[in-house]
Amino acid sequence: MVGGGVAGLTAARDLAAGGHRVTLLEASTEIGGKLRRREVAGVRVDVGAEAMLNRRPEGVELARALGLDVVHPAIASSRIWTRGELRRLPRSLMGVPLDLDELAASGVLSDPGLERVRREALLPPERLEGDISVGELVDRRFGPEVTDRLVEPLLGGVYAGNAREISARAAMPQLVAFAERGSLLEQAAVIPTTYDLPVFAGLPGGMGGLTDAVADSADFEIRTGVTVRGLVRAGRPGDERFQLTLGPTTHPELLDADLVVLATPAAPTARLLGELAPVAAMELAGIESASMAVVTFAIRAVDAPGLVAIGSSGFLVPPVDGHRIKASTFSFAKWGWVREAGRAAPGGEDLLFLRTSLGRHREEATLQVADEELVAISLADLGEATGLSAVPVDAHVQRWGGGLPQYAVGHLDRVARIRDAVALVPGLAVCGAAYDGVGIPACVASAHRAVDQLLGSA
Numbered sequence: 086m087v088g089g090g091v092a093g094l095t096a097a098r099d100l101a102a103g104g105h106r107v108t109l110l111e112a113s114t115e116i117g118g119k120l121r122r123r124e125v126a127g128v129r130v131d132v133g134a135e136a137m138l139n140r141r142p143e144g145v146e147l148a149r150a151l152g153l154d155v156v157h158p159a160i161a162s163s164r165i166w167t168r169g170e171l172r173r174l175p176r177s178l179m180g181v182p183l184d185l186d187e188l189a190a191s192g193v194l195s196d197p198g199l200e201r202v203r204r205e206a207l208l209p210p211e212r213l214e215g216d217i218s219v220g221e222l223v224d225r226r227f228g229p230e231v232t233d234r235l236v237e238p239l240l241g242g243v244y245a246g247n248a249r250e251i252s253a254r255a256a257m258p259q260l261v262a263f264a265e266r267g268s269l270l271e272q273a274a275v276i277p278t279t280y281d282l283p284v285f286a287g288l289p290g291g292m293g294g295l296t297d298a299v300a301d302s303a304d305f306e307i308r309t310g311v312t313v314r315g316l317v318r319a320g321r322p323g324d325e326r327f328q329l330t331l332g333p334t335t336h337p338e339l340l341d342a343d344l345v346v347l348a349t350p351a352a353p354t355a356r357l358l359g360e361l362a363p364v365a366a367m368e369l370a371g372i373e374s375a376s377m378a379v380v381t382f383a384i385r386a387v388d389a390p391g392l393v394a395i396g397s398s399g400f401l402v403p404p405v406d407g408h409r410i411k412a413s414t415f416s417f418a419k420w421g422w423v424r425e426a427g428r429a430a431p432g433g434e435d436l437l438f439l440r441t442s443l444g445r446h447r448e449e450a451t452l453q454v455a456d457e458e459l460v461a462i463s464l465a466d467l468g469e470a471t472g473l474s475a476v477p478v479d480a481h482v483q484r485w486g487g488g489l490p491q492y493a494v495g496h497l498d499r500v501a502r503i504r505d506a507v508a509l510v511p512g513l514a515v516c517g518a519a520y521d522g523v524g525i526p527a528c529v530a531s532a533h534r535a536v537d538q539l540l541g542s543a
Contacts, residue, residue, distance in 0.1 A: 087313050090118020092517040093348030094299040095532035107305035112312045122293035126383035126479035127431035131291040137525035139286035144526035151298040157283040158419045164400035166470045180236035183273040198230030211264040216494045220249030238401035241411050245375035245489045246446040255496040289422040316357045344512045351519040365506035374487040377444030380463045381481045386435040388475035410441045410466045456482040490519040
């Protein structure tokens, strides 16, 4: 098992449950991937993923199987910082408007932009051959202002990418399905405004507790700080085992395995598959990635009453508005456990925790500054958006280099070609964020699929 993020840990757990002796190899010094917690002002909080989709079951099911409590946001309403104000985010399908009255009241769009949206009801159904970008589809049905001010910030929060390059079939299949039937505005009435289940879920103490719990309950070996540099067949006649080359080139270690799951990002997976599955390696090398950073702040509650008064879980930022952060999460308002932890902070402080995120695909220059500069940039934008002027008690910068794979137009076909090529190598499987979704439930499902494939063919 190569890769110690949530997909790799889940696959290792599944293989161990199937009776296999499993060794998980992770190049960094800790497991968890993009799920990570750190102490900020003496309080341990998430500095990576802080939530998972609740309406997709795999993540919540894994948490409950591990005996973990699942919680939901205390405040789920978001704002959008655009056209000089924090505005209410109107009801939408990943930014595509579903309620004209809410859209008009929000002031997110200009009058011409709003009029362009109203004309969507007159458009015929889409006849889509092959794939198309989210932005192209939204542009031609609703106008580019909707893409720029609503879809871009929402997709940016998920993929850190560009809506006009991201595959609609991979990232927003619901949008494609509705557009192929006709006007989304006319169909909006059948898209529920209330649900039986909350949209998001988290864990008391942070999402980082999910991967920690898998590791703590593991019936398998975990080795961290071990880089896998090569993967080939063992080479002995009639032997279908694999041989992995580990560690530094000066002191390599060879490890034999009957089954191998690669739960690594696209680029390192491509390098490892160069000899065994060259077609898959070529396809994986074509998947680009985006880098981002999360800046977490601890601020005295007494110094920031305006943040609480906003009554929101945070805000999104369209890139068209020219600001440097792409979003801010008011963790203290979103998660009850974060607010309680802030009230019980060391030293008797009552602290508010909030985060900003920075970085988009092909905008890596934004992140090529010192941590102190990212803190200053974040505080400047927070001040402009909310009026915040408090000096933080503490701040933490977490960088995720190449952390988010980009689902370009044609992504689903690319993934099918990768899986077809890998399937030609018995005993080998791949999983993770590069394939079927970047969220926690999608990565867990990807791991289950990989193990089912291996055990079904073993």
